[in-house]
Amino acid sequence: MKAATANEMREIDRIAINDYGIPGAVLMENAGVAVVRRLEVVVEPLIDRKFCILAGKGNNGGDGYVIARHLVNQGAKVKVFLLGEKTAVSGDARINLDIIDRMGIDVIEIINERDWDKVKLAATFADCLVDALLGTGFRGEISGDMARIIDIINAAGKLVVAVDIPSGVDADTGRICGTAVQAAHTVTFGSPKPGLFLYPGAEYTGELTVADIGIPTAVIARQNIKQNVIMASAVRDILPCRSPAAHKGMNGRLAVVAGSRGLSGAAAMTAEGALRAGAGLVTLAAPASLQDILAVKLTEVMTKPLPETATGGISQEAVPDIAGLSAASDVLAIGPGLGRHEETAAAVRAVIAAADCPLVIDADALNALVGYTDILSECNALPVLTPHPGEMARLTGLSSQAVNADRINIARQAAAEWGSIVVLKGARTVVAFPDGEVYINTTGNAGMATGGTGDALTGIIAGLIAQGLSSHDAAVAGVYIHGLAGDVAAQAGMVGMTATDLIKAVPAALYGIKSY
Ligand SMILES: NC(=O)C1=CN([C@@H]2O[C@H](COP(=O)(O)OP(=O)(O)OC[C@H]3O[C@@H](n4cnc5c(N)ncnc54)[C@H](O)[C@@H]3O)[C@@H](O)[C@H]2O)[C@@H](O)CC1
Ligand SMILES: [K+]
CATH class of the missing domain: 3.40.50.10260 (YjeF N-terminal domain)
Known part of the structure; x- marks a missing residue:
């Protein structure tokens, strides 16, 4: 609409x-x-x-x-x-x-x-x-x-x-x-x-x-x-039908680059979000010292240990490994829980500039782009950036109040300037495209104002791209599904719901939209 x-x-x-x-x-x-x-x-x-x-x-x-x-x-x-x-x-x-x-x-x-x-x-x-x-x-x-x-x-x-x-x-x-x-x-x-x-x-x-x-x-x-409100009917049309004869290889290969010492949960939730959105095969590449923790946390996700810095974030030596992973993947989600070590940030920028597949860029990967947004023009496919108002403020040099006061235009300008899809998160997430088109999302609730829901969104959008959606459609459908999953989870109580509750509710949200 x-x-x-x-x-x-x-x-x-x-x-x-x-x-x-x-x-x-x-x-x-x-x-x-x-x-x-x-x-x-x-x-x-x-x-x-x-x-x-x-x-x-x-x-x-x-x-x-x-x-x-x-x-x-x-x-x-x-x-x-x-x-x-x-x-x-x-x-x-x-x-x-x-x-x-x-x-x-x-x-x-x-x-x-x-x-x-x-x-x-x-x-x-x-x-x-x-x-x-x-x-x-x-x-x-x-x-x-x-x-x-x-x-x-x-x-x-x-x-x-x-x-x-x-x-x-x-x-x-x-x-x-x-x-x-x-x-x-x-x-x-x-x-x-x-x-x-x-x-x-x-x-x-x-x-x-x-x-x-x-x-x-x-x-x-x-x-x-150019302003649109995302409707369930449009998301229904966007979502792929799943063949009764589908096998896991048909539902996409997705790589997540995330996590650092003390931030393994963000990495796990991104990977889980992708799986719950229907991705076929998910590989989580994280600092090697997180392997044991992640192996306990995650059952269906494959893990890939990456070289790390002394402080437990990914190091420059991880760049070739990630490049190899991206070449074998349909989409790469990067950022949640990576930490803000300068070496990690430099590695992230190298990955973004060199990636072969579509990217979903979130959290510390966005922080790594502060002052370096020009490298986004080197991406092969339109990258999807998912900043919350604080990250958007850091990227634009505005205050988060100024970002929230004019969400549509701030997201729209950033999308045009960076040649990217900008998903400006928050109550009424706005998805903006370089041509000025914007989509306002109306699903979701205040219970989602809790740690990890952003990581889940990154995983969901990437999970949809893995299944063959364009980055455009995945961003629009992803924010709607994410909010709806939050609404489903909130039926058991809004205050106190967790990102994990939301992630578990994604299949029910998908079922509500598409009956599958
Ligand atoms: N023919 C049309 O264009 C139609 C208009 N419609 C109605 O008309 C509305 C638009 O009508 P108008 O263009 O006449 O404008 P409005 O009726 O919205 O407002 C204009 C009046 O508000 C005053 N005003 C503007 N800013 C002010 C401020 N900051 N403080 C105090 N007063 C202020 C103006 O001096 C003027 O008297 C629509 O919102 C809708 O309700 C509907 O009847 C449908 C058809
Ligand atoms: K009125």
């Missing part, structure tokens, strides 16, 4: 109105009715229920007047508050404001101090508040009277339904622009907006409904929208 930015959505509306001749008032009618359909479900029955509609001066407010008309027709008691003067309302919003004026619906302009008391009182007695203050026309920050009315909505403790976007949420990034309406439900029009999925905006959105308001689908399809 595509997710349109505010600018893209405005252009879509414009084309629908100007090129297709759909009157703006018709789109507004459909938008308002879509919200009423949702209200019929969440405030049931509507008759005699009290609604307070908070309207801004633009078309988002216009949707609010349509909602008011339909609610009154259904027997609800409706008060409309307009933040400003009626004379400031124009166009389609004006048409609908005039209609409800003629219907005798109370429209109170919030102009002086006494009007604020009326809003507070109405909010106190309402069953539901409808946020029609700001939609895709919102720019800048929330301040002054707008902040004040949003505070009243949030303080009322009532069911809040947002029209198109919770006011104050940046439609493109999910940033809270000063303050924002905390909605329980949001009905968005035509196409969802990225900011409704990305945190913190997603938390203010509540349950999201995407409503068709009659815009021809071709208008949206022709926009070349």
Whole structure:
């Protein structure tokens, strides 16, 4: 599913109105009715229920007047508050404001101090508040009277339904622009907006409904929208079918280069993640002194001892061994638990520059690339990089707060600059490609904020590449499956679940998607 930015959505509306001749008032009618359909479900029955509609001066407010008309027709008691003067309302919003004026619906302009008391009182007695203050026309920050009315909505403790976007949420990034309406439900029009999925905006959105308001689908399809939301159906199509006559050699050979003294678990979880994602044969290459531990930890994984530094990380002498392994593998996953020894980092860079097969690069292999991202252009296939915000911050020189504040664009820029697929992990993982295409993942939960889940993801993505998926498809499907496995594991309790629980749940997640 595509997710349109505010600018893209405005252009879509414009084309629908100007090129297709759909009157703006018709789109507004459909938008308002879509919200009423949702209200019929969440405030049931509507008759005699009290609604307070908070309207801004633009078309988002216009949707609010349509909602008011339909609610009154259904027997609800409706008060409309307009933040400003009626004379400031124009166009389609004006048409609908005039209609409800003629219907005798109370429209109170919030102009002086006494009007604020009326809003507070109405909010106190309402069953539901409808946020029609700001939609895709919102720019800048929330301040002054707008902040004040949003505070009243949030303080009322009532069911809040947002029209198109919770006011104050940046439609493109999910940033809270000063303050924002905390909605329980949001009905968005035509196409969802990225900011409704990305945190913190997603938390203010509540349950999201995407409503068709009659815009021809071709208008949206022709926009070349590059933001996507990963859907189960798309992952189902991506995943390979497994022949009933399959043997292990048909499901790919995968090599993992991971681990160092004290960090054997990361290596083991990466290898296990790959196996659980369906890889045929997995070889874990790790420092020789970890052999005994890994042999105990892992049953199905083959191990390859590598020369190591005095501190127990892989050494430069390991490079030819790994090169040989990569030549015999369909994919190489490198990084988890390697440690940050400079010799190890240099060995990692040599491996990345020389690898013959597709790469999944994570953790300490990403740290090894700080200041050396130019070597990524030497990779034969598009490498997949899986940084968390901290690693991304180190790679880009930004703070992790800055990375999280604009996840889509930061990932997109990095993917273009490095000629790589960038999987920016965290709540709502974003997968970005060098051509600007991005995918937002919605599976997963806060229980996954625990050590080792990132190693599992690296293994899962590599495991899918081993089975013949392109790095592109493996990254998109991998983050979805990883999050879904987290959701499956969380059914036994979210807090306290471990990466191992997630890894064990991968087959169930795959079964849920593909029934195999
Ligand atoms: N014809 C269309 O384009 C359609 C628009 N629709 C609705 O209209 C919305 C877009 O309408 P508009 O483009 O009129 O814009 P909005 O109604 O989203 O916002 C514009 C108003 O907000 C004010 N504003 C902007 N930034 C502000 C800030 N930081 N602080 C305080 N006030 C601020 C502007 O001065 C203006 O009065 C959509 O989100 C959707 O709800 C729907 O009715 C469907 C059809
Ligand atoms: K709104």
